[in-house]
Amino acid sequence: MAESAPRRPATIHEVASLAGVSHTTVSRYLQDKDSLKPKTRVKVEFAVKTLDYRPNLVARSMRTRHTNRLAIVLASGMHFPGRLLAAASQTAHEAGYQVEIVSVEGGSAARSARVDELARSGQVEGILAFSPLALKGKKTNRVPIVESSTYDDNLHGLAELADASPVREIIEHLASLGHRTFLHVSGDIENFASARNRKSVYLETIERLGLRSAGAIDCDWSAQRGYDAILALPDDTEVTAVVAANDVVAMGVVRGALARGWKVPDDLSVFGWDDEEIGRFATPSLSTVAVDREAQGRVAIQRLLAEIRGEPAPTPPEQKINRLIFRESTAPAPRQRG
Amino acid sequence: MAESAPRRPATIHEVASLAGVSHTTVSRYLQDKDSLKPKTRVKVEFAVKTLDYRPNLVARSMRTRHTNRLAIVLASGMHFPGRLLAAASQTAHEAGYQVEIVSVEGGSAARSARVDELARSGQVEGILAFSPLALKGKKTNRVPIVESSTYDDNLHGLAELADASPVREIIEHLASLGHRTFLHVSGDIENFASARNRKSVYLETIERLGLRSAGAIDCDWSAQRGYDAILALPDDTEVTAVVAANDVVAMGVVRGALARGWKVPDDLSVFGWDDEEIGRFATPSLSTVAVDREAQGRVAIQRLLAEIRGEPAPTPPEQKINRLIFRESTAPAPRQRG
DNA sequence: CTGAAAGCGCTTACAG
């Protein structure tokens, strides 16, 4: 079993000596095979194959001062947007970059320190951070960092992209169905700008439309908190519609309603967020917001690339990133309450 | 806005010259501050602070021939086991390694090529692959690669860890409830060893216990396939229990049953896998297999570290990794059918 | 078209 295969990879010098040329020529072959004369090329080709040579990318990076790598930073344990990352990776590849995802542990300070270190390590040329950061100190000496929260914040007010704008649409839709008193089970307000944005849009819209809110409960994106939020409502609550932070929370809300003997959507309408597959098949299926994760990933990388190149931020895409999907968990408000 | 901050980080030489010492001394300071005499240390300390110096890790790696980095490879778009990765990262950190996650695109061949390239790039010291690979060619010249599928396969028969052993327990449990005819909606058989393992354990157990199977349907881990599998059953099917590949598929199965007018669990029992939060709050809540993702992540990294160090594979942990959870989606078999 | 030389930013024996 224990192969005695050489662990040490071949170097460019070994290739050169086997081929009987200088290492300069081998390097040239690596950059552009056609720059060698055919006879030389064949010799080098043979040596590369024989030794199964691959250039050491660390050495190359050191010399070229380019790693062609970007990092996406997530908080450890954070829900992982697979489709967003796939799209981000692909966009980066098309621009000649490899993407790696780094999961950072600890509190905001520890995470920020790790990101700062990464940004100065010379290992990557740019960082996309989905982990909430608290970067301090000089921005100097480090590669560009695009923060997704900043990102959300910057887009606030830009109707097409602002992460929170669907909240307005959700409430307007529910109001058109006769709902008058709402409850918001927010996301992790403390750590996520998107959660803060949504909450503030919720409150603004309630106010603007002259509706009532029974509260905006802070939460941690967990189903249990959604469940608890419903159980905490008084028996004579006038709430007939709940806007939940995401589908997981929404599922907890639905279950909480059932536990109280309320029917969904007959007695209570519930709106989720994320269009999770499992919510589409739940009973009742969840009304939700489908987010174009691919577009988000693409746009985020494009922003980062622009910063790296020193170009102005790219214009946001035309298409809507968020789309409301109406399913079984929402219905007209019940007569007796509203 | 456009800060004119120097993009180029300070080098060790600049620190040395500001401190009035040799760069050797600065390097020494980086390794062990106490190896300098106090007066010198203060000077270096000051220069490091002033220039906001961080060593270039690429250069360091080149010299030390160590990157202290491991890669975890996932297939692009693949469901992302956040808790597993968090545990894997932490275990690696404790051993002095940073972990990066690389998402690879394309078919099996393209993905394998990318992994092979990574394994020879000198950028990482080991790779943990959760993407199904088809590595060919010599194993030589590349860093250790632990494949999660191989991993599952190796553990097959090792009751405590084998990924598929809960299937046996599930069937035994359901049989004890009077179920006699089963349906298995498998995972992605083609690409995942774990899916293959579970299917074969399913078939073995059915056989061993003298039960009946209406089939083991290949699937892609999607709810839609679970739904379709149920709709495809004949009206007079004797199936009273379904073992689904995961909670998402199970949710599709439940919904499919409802669409046919069957009650869950009264007419049909459904078992999922993964203990997803959303399935805990679904109605009916899903019976499922809770997987200790943290332990999986830890063990996988430990295996990789052992290979890197040339040590024998570590002994698997004592505790069970999988635990059955019985919820509302399973019940005794209906009288009229079984 | 090819080679000799310099250098990317570090670390590590080796002297002193």
Place this chain on the structure above:
DNA sequence: CTGAAAGCGCTTACAG
């Protein structure tokens, strides 16, 4: 305790 020198594996002007 500190410094001069060599070298990690590449690429890139510069000559020829």
